[in-house]
Amino acid sequence: MARAAELTGPEVRRLNRLSLPPALLLVPAGLFLVVFFLVPYLNMVRMSFLTKAPGAAFSHVLTVENYLRVLQDAFYWRVIARTFWLAGLTTLLTLVLGYPLAYTIARAAGPRRPLLLMLLLAPLLVGAVVRSYGWMIWLGRMGLINQALRALGWGEAELMYNTLGILIGLVHVYLPFMVLAIASSLEQIPADVELAARSLGASPWRAFWRVTWPLSLPGVFSGAMLVFVLALSAYVIPILLGGNNVLVMPMLIVQMLLDAFHWPLGSAMAMVLFGLASLVLWLYVKAMNRALRWIPR
Secondary structure (H helix, E strand, O other): OHHHHOOOHHHHHHHHHHOOOHHHHOHHHHHHHHHHHHHHHHHHHHHHOOEOOOOOOOEOOOOOHHHHHHHOOHHHHHHHHHHHHHHHHHHHHHHHHHHHHHHHHHHOOOOHHHHHHHHHHHHHHOOHHHHHHHHHHHHOOOOHHHHHHHHOOOOOOOOOOOHHHHHHHHHHHHHHHHHHHHHHHHOOOOHHHHHHHHHOOOOHHHHHHHHHHHHOHHHHHHHHHHHHHHHHOOOHHHHHHOOOOOOOHHHHHHHHHHHOOOHHHHHHHHHHHHHHHHHHHHHHHHHHHHHHOOOOO
16 A cells, blocks of 8 residues: 555656646636726726716816815814724724633633634624614614613613714624634643743733733734724714714715715725725734734744
């Protein structure tokens, strides 16, 4: 059997000729990115330099007026700042709530771990629209929480159509992504490392901050970046739980494209948001790579 498993030189060369080159394997993914990512973005860039035509979505007259209108108007900058602030706060809250859960999942043994993973991933089977309507039942003026508050004589609480309602929805929807990223990183840390730190006299809290937390930073960084991008581009949750009281850039872009039917200006707003998000992510990745150099391997 060992002899049958051995391949001669001609057989190896024949197998190499029959195998696909690595570059060819990238063709399907490359075509997908070109058709569904690169081409639409290039079309949006082209659209952002066109002008609005009377009775039509655009005319083929090039201009930079759309970008000047967005960049020189303080209203748009306030909406952009609110969008980034909500995305950053959502990222921070998912990190604070998700890290203990990720640690529990990573250290769970036996049937507890599949059960915890099932409970974590089950909400992903339901769309963001359905989950937002679920929160409306809880947070609305006639929702379950306010009914309980009125029954206790505590009046009503404004839980929806404001920043609080949007944050609750965003954290609930994007928490699993943060947990999965951190849990995958924590699973790579041997439990013996923490025990070694404890045996050398470190308290549980000190062992966590000096050993576990630094080694889990790759998962923290990747989860934070994923949640930030998703929260920055969220549309359904802000419009359902925030209404028109809390305006963010995705809502403004959709209104400009569909309601005002101003495709060039809406495209320019989208490109400004994309450019600012790319700049923030580039700075974040540079800071992340610098921080990861100090993590012990």
